Amino acid sequence: MTEDGPRRQARGMRRIASILDAAATLFTAAGYDATTTNAIASAAKISPGSLYQFFPNKPAIAEALTARYVDDLNAIYDHALAIGPGDPAAASKTIDQLIEALVAFHAANPAAKALLGGAGISPDLARITTPLHGAMCDRAEDVVAAIAPTLTPRERARTAEVCIHIVQALMPMILAAPAAARPEASNELKRALVGYLLTPP
Amino acid sequence: MTEDGPRRQARGMRRIASILDAAATLFTAAGYDATTTNAIASAAKISPGSLYQFFPNKPAIAEALTARYVDDLNAIYDHALAIGPGDPAAASKTIDQLIEALVAFHAANPAAKALLGGAGISPDLARITTPLHGAMCDRAEDVVAAIAPTLTPRERARTAEVCIHIVQALMPMILAAPAAARPEASNELKRALVGYLLTPP
């Protein structure tokens, strides 16, 4: 599973980081498809040839960047699950805290939307990100299980899927809001989630 | 506002329709960006040169297709608004009927997701579809006003925005479900909307 490329020296590690930083900036501005590998190299202040010393092709860049984000998101889910296993009244608290963390994450890593945003991503990018995105869905299921333990596995899976889609749908609205209005926008997301989870079928 | 192109004959009208049909099919399968104009011409069984007798460029094709969909959606909103102006108990009924109509529309026109799906669309496509999408948001506001007349204009706008995003987020899940499970999936969307609208801030 680990990379079997050349043995990187410190300089190479730094280059890889700066390439991913540059790619993140450009992906945020124009999306994956519209971002040129030459533009990434240029933004990272290296030549196109140098870029391909570290990544075999364009999707590999997206993959490495996505892996970064998946690590962060796993930590967020770990934290959310560690908090609320006790009493059922903590459910709302868990949602609160999870949403705050996710908003902070996406505010700090705006390119994640371009890579993990479920809808409208190009076919070859989907091939890269879909498995990683699937792993995130499993984590969300764990959180749903902690909040609503009485659901059947089938119901739980669907509920988690709906919650993920709602979060993904409203996150851009929250991030687009001016910083002052952001808490209000976050509240709308929490309302939508709590409303959905508490409304009987 | 009306087109000032050459005076179309019946043959030309048919060609335009078949081009849009072909484009819809390809957009559904691969999205706007990944679909070639040559592929559209080929699918419509005409040459690339003929295609450009009817459309000045690629975005114009997306624009014409979007206009089709906007007409249909306007009719759907008109119908929803005509039904429920009477009693407040009709709110849930209005949502029910509107969701059914929207699901039927997207099932019949799967390419609409690739053109109007808010997230992840390319810059030049956004330039085309954003104004039309904005008009749809205004219509949704009217529906929200009919359902919850006590909201301030500011609250109403935000509520409509949230509802639109929720619908857009869950629609792909509904359409991806096998036909037998589709009513159940639609119910999840209705639950999410009703839950959001009825949960106090």
Next chain:
DNA sequence: ACAGAATACGAGCCGATGCTCGTATTTGGC
């Protein structure tokens, strides 16, 4: 029937883009 407009063709232009290749320089272990 005739003229002009609309429709149709398809090879190919032109710019863009992912990526390569030969070569030069720097680094780190011995």
Next chain:
DNA sequence: GCCAAATACGAGCATCGGCTCGTATTCTGT
């Protein structure tokens, strides 16, 4: 200090995609 490996360069290749252009055919109004 030496040498192999890692890093760096950037002009340019191969391909692809939107679109054009010269030309041929079909329709429509009169």
